[in-house]
Amino acid sequence: MTQAQTPPNAETGAPAAQDENQLIAERREKLKALREAQKQGKGVAFPNDFKPANKATDLSQQWGESSKEALEAAPVQVSVAGRMMLKRVMGKASFATLQDASGRIQVYVSKDAVGEDVYAAFKHWDLGDILGVEGTLMRTRTGELTIQASQIRLLTKNLRPLPDKFHGIADQEIKYRQRYVDLITDEAARQRFVTRSKSLSAIRDFMVSHGFLEVETPMLHPIPGGANAKPFKTHHNALDQEMFLRIAPELYLKRLLVGGFDRVFEINRNFRNEGISVRHNPEFTMMEFYAAYWNYQDLMDFNEKLIRHVVRRLRGDEPLTYQGRPVDVMSPFERLTIREAIVKYTEAGDGVDDAAWLQAKLKKLGLSEEKHQLSSRSLPALQVLYFEEKVEDKLWNPTFIMDHPTEISPLARANDAHPEVTERFELYITGREFGNAFSELNDAEDQAARFQAQASAKDGGDEEAMYYDADYIRALEYGMPPAGGCGIGIDRLMMLLTDSPSIRDVILFPALRREA
Numbered sequence: 001m002t003q004a005q006t007p008p009n010a011e012t013g014a015p016a017a018q019d020e021n022q023l024i025a026e027r028r029e030k031l032k033a034l035r036e037a038q039k040q041g042k043g044v045a046f047p048n049d050f051k052p053a054n055k056a057t058d059l060s061q062q063w064g065e066s067s068k069e070a071l072e073a074a075p076v077q078v079s080v081a082g083r084m085m086l087k088r089v090m091g092k093a094s095f096a097t098l099q100d101a102s103g104r105i106q107v108y109v110s111k112d113a114v115g116e117d118v119y120a121a122f123k124h125w126d127l128g129d130i131l132g133v134e135g136t137l138m139r140t141r142t143g144e145l146t147i148q149a150s151q152i153r154l155l156t157k158n159l160r161p162l163p164d165k166f167h168g169i170a171d172q173e174i175k176y177r178q179r180y181v182d183l184i185t186d187e188a189a190r191q192r193f194v195t196r197s198k199s200l201s202a203i204r205d206f207m208v209s210h211g212f213l214e215v216e217t218p219m220l221h222p223i224p225g226g227a228n229a230k231p232f233k234t235h236h237n238a239l240d241q242e243m244f245l246r247i248a249p250e251l252y253l254k255r256l257l258v259g260g261f262d263r264v265f266e267i268n269r270n271f272r273n274e275g276i277s278v279r280h281n282p283e284f285t286m287m288e289f290y291a292a293y294w295n296y297q298d299l300m301d302f303n304e305k306l307i308r309h310v311v312r313r314l315r316g317d318e319p320l321t322y323q324g325r326p327v328d329v330m331s332p333f334e335r336l337t338i339r340e341a342i343v344k345y346t347e348a349g350d351g352v353d354d355a356a357w358l359q360a361k362l363k364k365l366g367l368s369e370e371k372h373q374l375s376s377r378s379l380p381a382l383q384v385l386y387f388e389e390k391v392e393d394k395l396w397n398p399t400f401i402m403d404h405p406t407e408i409s410p411l412a413r414a415n416d417a418h419p420e421v422t423e424r425f426e427l428y429i430t431g432r433e434f435g436n437a438f439s440e441l442n443d444a445e446d447q448a449a450r451f452q453a454q455a456s457a458k459d460g461g462d463e464e465a466m467y468y469d470a471d472y473i474r475a476l477e478y479g480m481p482p483a484g485g486c487g488i489g490i491d492r493l494m495m496l497l498t499d500s501p502s503i504r505d506v507i508l509f510p511a512l513r514r515e516a
Contacts, residue, residue, distance in 0.1 A: 023161045034154075046157075050155055055102040057103040071138055084097070085127060085162075087125075092112070110149075125154055127158070132155050133149050136150070176509075195314060195497060207287075212263040215256060217246075219245060225466055254480060263289070268285070269284065286490060287490055299485075303333075303400075307398070323499065333398040336401055336402065338403060342386060358382040378420065384405060392433070396430055399427070403422070412438035433492075434488060436487050437486035
């Protein structure tokens with residue numbers, strides 16, 4: 001049975017398991033024959049001496065408008081390498097479609113041009129094989145730009161059949177688990193990660209153009225800090241000490257402000273030993289940046305400019321949409337306090353300022369006293385919980401939510417006029433948090449007291465409370481200038497920019513349960 005005749009599996013779009021095993025066995029026999037030929041001095045099973053001079057898409061862009069007559073009058077010599085995705089064998093001449101990193105191009109293979117032995121071998125090569133082709137450009141009768149092969153070589157033998165060409169991989173988990181196959185068979189998947197790369201380049205360009213220095217800080221921390229989160233623990237054998245994968249780079253980046261760098265940023269991985277969902281992956285990418293002599297108002301202005309810059313770089317004037325709904329990033333971002341957002345998006349009315357009313361409502365929403373300690377929370381903290389339950393998912397267009405309670409913002413500067421809240425905001429788009437920022441706390445004694453309160457909470461059983469970081473306090477005692485800092489979730493931003501419903505769609509290799 002040939003690959004084209006093999007019925008696909010209904011779940012994956014791949015050939016049925018029994019037939020797939022048969023195809024793999026047949027391909028292994030072909031590879032065995034190549035190895036035997038190599039022993040006899042007839043070729044190399046996995047050659048590494050072919051150097052393609054051209055990319056498929058570049059050829060289409062440069063010569064796509066050239067007529068058949070022009071290509072015949074002035075032959076264009078080219079060489080490409082790629083995976084064979086389609087093949088049509090027709091007597092003494094055949095067609096194949098090669099796919100390289102840039103796209104696809106058709107190849108015309110004739111016995112007269114490549115020789116009888118090579119042509120005979122080509123007829124037995126399989127979809128998924130990686131080929132090298134040299135030849136000249138031509139146009140077929142249907143007008144398709146094509147390489148007329150003068151030489152064609154098998155560079156890598158494919159042993160596993162690709163999914164059905166019309167359906168690709170239907171099982172979403174297999175797309176995540178076998179991303180290499182997803183990228184081979186799904187052009188949209190490849191473009192999603194090209195967009196991610198271009199977006200990161202646009203972000204870096206914007207940051208550098210505004211005087212920020214890109215830096216790298218440790219991924220292994222002796223003390224986890226910079227966020228309220230449960231860390232991953234490990235052990236360093238040589239030092240014989242417990243270490244933690246970082247949950248945020250914040251405290252190290254602010255040490256650099258103490259050291260005299262005015263503007264720094266880092267784009268790198270954070271790790272949090274928490275749940276997995278369409279919005280969360282335990283290993284994720286963040287950008288954090290810090291600027292001396294800025295406050296949270298400056299950070300809001302800067303965030304608007306940054307996001308518009310990236311959207312314009314990627315999409316030009318094309319409107320931004322997400323899951324079928326427009327997202328307006330070009331108008332000024334709305335700015336609301338937590339209280340104002342509750343009043344605007346719910347029917348709380350005067351209840352927004354009534355702790356007992358909020359406690360009762362939160363209990364009805366399923367929040368328990370045992371887990372959330374509702375009776376001991378301040379009014380601002382209760383407002384935050386109510387906001388998260390009732391308002392968050394309603395914030396579709398970009399909105400800055402400001403003035404978070406001091407008790408849950410241990411690294412943020414308190415508001416001078418209202419010390420129960422901080423100069424902090426979170427940025428929401430499409431009902432999701434995209435960023436967290438605040439005017440930085442640079443009072444060493446205040447910071448020490450807040451760390452102590454966090455340490456007490458941890459001793460009381462709060463696994464996400466912060467540790468006491470004595471070295472960071474020592475750094476603040478040398479003096480950190482007034483500053484503002486911000487963290488942006490890169491993966492969530494990529495979800496928006498690529499119209500992806502799950503964070504797994506924009507992470508090349510997302511965290512998954514081990515295969516059984």
